[in-house]
Amino acid sequence: MRTSTRLSVSVAAVAMAGILWAGPVNAGQTMDSVKSKGFVQCGVNTGLPGFSNADEKGHWRGIDVDVCRAVAAAVLGDATKVKFTPLTAKERFTALQSGEIDMLSRNTTWTVTRDAALGVHFAGVTYYDGQGFLVNKKLGVKSxxxxxxxxxxxxxxxxxxxxxxxxxxxxxxxxxxVVFEKGDEAVAAYDSGRCDVFTSDQSQLYAQRIKLKSPKNHLVLPEVISKEPLGPVVRQGDDEWFNIVKWSLFAMVNAEEMGVNSQNVANIRKTTQDPAMKRLLGLEGDKGKDLKVSNDWVFNIVSQVGNYAESFERNVGGGSPLNIARGLNALWKDGGLQYAPPVR
Amino acid sequence: MFQILVVGAVVAFGVYIVNNTLDNLASRGIASGFDFLSSEAGFGIIQSLIEYSEASSYGRAFWVGLLNTLLVSAIGIILATILGFIIGVARLSSNWLVAKMAAAYIETFRNIPLLLQLFFWYFAVLRALPSPRQSLVIGDSVFLNIRGFYTPRPVPEDGFWLIPAAIVAGVVAVLLLTRWAHRRQDETGQPFHVVYVSAGILIGLPVLAAAASGFPLSWDIPELRGFNFTGGMVLIPELMALLLALSIYTASFIAEIVRAGILAVSHGQTEAAYSLGLRPGPTLRLVVIPQAMRVIIPPLTSQFLNLTKNSSLAAAIAYPDLVSVFAGTVLNQTGQAIEVIAITMAVYLTVSLLISLFMNWYNKRMALVER
Structure with missing residues (x-):
């Protein structure tokens, strides 16, 4: 837990070694390696309720974790075939660049620097966030x-x-x-009074507030000072893998939009006559094959992981202690920003 | 011939590694080169010995981190050496209680991992301090709270130059006095009370100068304004914790080295000194310690190097040292792991070699000169 400094240095060292020795990048190598080893190695947060957090049984839960599971469901047909690598913010990109993980789904903000200079690609937006401030009510600060x-x-x-x-x-x-390597350490420092304010993405403020000694005494200030589109990340130069990660996320959003969820998907697949639905669930066309996965990839995602709304509700929405409203993360037709290109 | 081949092979291997790395970085679309050092950093740093703001460059952030590392190493080395010598001598004391307490200190702190001690000081001790509004107050103007240790800051006014000048003059006078006293003792055998007279000169001259110029010094006293104290000087708890952990831990090793050094001087030397009429104090100072230093200095060098390198644990407790600021934040914001780690390694190597060089020079001076 506390050896993160050494860990991050070793991650950096491994990354260097990886880059020093690696041969040229081949398109499709990530997909092949995932299929041959039989699981997806996914980089997640070390512990952020609602996004990626191990529960008391050691089972990973969260909206970021669900994206990893969706990719496993699409590629391998089994959402449980994921191995998680908990990473600090500092370690995440080196872990991805060096090939230690296949994909990164760790509340990571999409920015131009990261797209252009780090050799990575963002595959979409799992959660639209913005930065805010958490303060103790005692201070009497309102803005x-x-x-x-x-x-x-x-x-x-x-x-x-x-x-x-x-x-x-x-x-x-x-x-x-006052700068800490882990979110948990920063929150603990704030809770003990080392700082007046804890700042992070608003979703994290709500998530971390649960962990404080007395959550009721703390207030999230109204200002949102930035745009933080958080999404899954893959290495550049492997378009096949980039596609499947991108479309696994789109599949979840499309499923919500078309009213398919983990409860009714089996039934709908048997009875549907709607051509769009048939395409989505792989009954018509070879969309899956084009993506180099099986044609029932969306069915696997929705039946095993659920659609976007289910994942949202269960992890960060009304069904979770965070109780965050959909807001920007509602579907486009409900006034939000979640919009997926069609499966056609 | 064979040696030339080996050197050639090593060089070729190095060139291959560098080229291969550059190729791979380019093919993966990862930026490389050192241009990032001049672009704007954009993040703040809690403690900086030089002018630094968000608008400064990554290169500037590097210097801030390096100076913070050197600061904690230098103070740590001084504290650890003083504490180590005291504990080491105490362990050899004929007083049972003092000797046992020193032994207990050494065995405790030498055998607990440094990182744990660091966490103990930072999380258990310093986090238990009160909030700024309930600060512990010493006198009227010194405050201790969870945000740090606040003391008044001296602000020089017109005519202040006289005081440093007096200090310099005092040091020169003491040096001359010492040489004169040595010569007198060599010629006449008469000792001179150098220590007392020097102390008088060193303290008296600056005080006289201050009085003559009308005490041209005011104090900037820390004041609770808004959230925190402003003004004055502050010692942040991260630095305090790091200094405590590093110096207490390293002192336990230095104490053992000092003890070994003293024990290495044959007891016959002490007895000989006594029989010449020297008292215990001068015996230790003039006979035992100079010989013990020859044994002490080489292992002491390694402890200084260890302390400097261990200061990189700072990253675990939010102290902005080189590893935390440069190999941490800068690495992450730029993504240029190879350049940043290479620079960091080169810096630690350079600092260690410099310390080593200095200690070797000192060792040579102290070594037995055979005639």
Missing amino acids: AKELDGASICVQTGTTTELNMGDYFRANKMQYTP
């Missing part, structure tokens, strides 16, 4: 504009760290950053 002079706990290696710098600079306010 982020009143935070001049505050000490702020933050996790290192995140866009959060940079947004905070921008925000305080733009508003000509002073602040003291």
